[in-house]
Amino acid sequence: MAIxxxxxxxxxxxxxxxxxxxxxxxxxxxxxxxxxxxxIRIDENKCIGCGMCYVMCPDYVxxxx
Amino acid sequence: xxIRKKPxxxxxxxxxxxxxxHGIVQRxxxxxxxxxxLVEKTVQVVDIACAYWSIDTLNCDGIxxxxxxCAAVATGIxxxxxxxxxxxxxxxxxxxxxxxxxxxxxxxxxxPITMIVVxxxxxxxxxxxxxxxxxxxGDKTVSxxxxxxxxxxxxxxxxxxxxxxxxxxxxxxxxxxxTKHINQTKKMLKKGFENQRDGKGFSIIExxxxxxxxxxxxxxxxxIKLEKENELIFPVRVYKxxxxxx
Numbered sequence: 001m002a003i004x005x006x007x008x009x010x011x012x013x014x015x016x017x018x019x020x021x022x023x024x025x026x027x028x029x030x031x032x033x034x035x036x037x038x039x040i041r042i043d044e045n046k047c048i049g050c051g052m053c054y055v056m057c058p059d060y061v062x063x064x065x
Numbered sequence: 066x067x068i069r070k071k072p073x074x075x076x077x078x079x080x081x082x083x084x085x086x087h088g089i090v091q092r093x094x095x096x097x098x099x100x101x102x103l104v105e106k107t108v109q110v111v112d113i114a115c116a117y118w119s120i121d122t123l124n125c126d127g128i129x130x131x132x133x134x135c136a137a138v139a140t141g142i143x144x145x146x147x148x149x150x151x152x153x154x155x156x157x158x159x160x161x162x163x164x165x166x167x168x169x170x171x172x173x174x175x176x177p178i179t180m181i182v183v184x185x186x187x188x189x190x191x192x193x194x195x196x197x198x199x200x201x202x203g204d205k206t207v208s209x210x211x212x213x214x215x216x217x218x219x220x221x222x223x224x225x226x227x228x229x230x231x232x233x234x235x236x237x238x239x240x241x242x243x244t245k246h247i248n249q250t251k252k253m254l255k256k257g258f259e260n261q262r263d264g265k266g267f268s269i270i271e272x273x274x275x276x277x278x279x280x281x282x283x284x285x286x287x288x289i290k291l292e293k294e295n296e297l298i299f300p301v302r303v304y305k306x307x308x309x310x311x
Contacts, residue, residue: 002067013083014277058085
């Protein structure tokens with residue numbers, strides 16, 4: 001089954017994906033990436049591969065495959 | 066399950082602020098051009114404003130027009146290269162305030178280009194000044210520090226109401242505050258590019274977009290403001306679809 005993968009180096013910490021996920025599989029973290037933005041993590045057990053995070057993300061962090 | 070991957074037309078990281086709607090608009094444009102097979106023929110015309118980032122990021126021909134004159138530059142390109150897929154990616158300050166004459170005359174001539182206007186209710190790159198056409202009443206900006214006042218600055222105006230009275234092919238407004246509306250906006254953009262490919266006429270698509278940096282809100286709160294406040298003044302719908310009959 002397809003699941004979402006995140007390239008957290010591109011993330012800018014806007015948290016729009018957290019609200020767009022229908023199964024609450026995206027968890028906001030307080031860790032930061034190289035650019036200094038707070039990142040997210042995908043719970044692979046919960047993800048259903050619907051692609052809503054891909055549609056919402058303005059920075060192209062997500063790939064669904 | 067369908068594989069969803071960043072379009073190959075986007076070959077660099079984006080430069081906009083976190084939560085900016087321009088990134089979503091740029092992805093929708095790239096997806097539409099790839100799905101219609103128009104990447105090789107595409108010429109983008111961007112504005113000297115936030116939209117300028119897309120000239121570096123997208124792997125296609127492009128030119129930056131003077132601020133506000135994007136529609137006039139695109140008209141020139143379309144006249145000398147009628148086979149090219151010319152689109153304008155501009156903001157509301159460019160299209161509705163500084164370049165209102167250029168936008169109206171392009172609509173009046175019915176040039177077959179696709180114009181994409183990102184309506185974020187402020188002048189984004191210059192630091193968040195009030196936009197006479199799209200800033201809502203009571204919104205605080207750096208040039209209306211106590212909130213926009215009707216007596217001093219007038220009311221915001223739905224510019225697509227003017228543009229639909231011209232003899233143009235397509236006028237519509239989309240929004241970016243949830244995934245349903247993003248998918249709806251993509252259909253509108255695709256329709257705009259198809260109208261151009263078939264030589265039907267001028268298509269304008271306005272997109273309601275958040276500007277968290279200049280609204281001084283979190284990206285999530287600015288999406289809520291977009292849905293609860295901006296959409297009441299600027300309704301999301303198709304204003305005009307001529308259907309190719311001239």
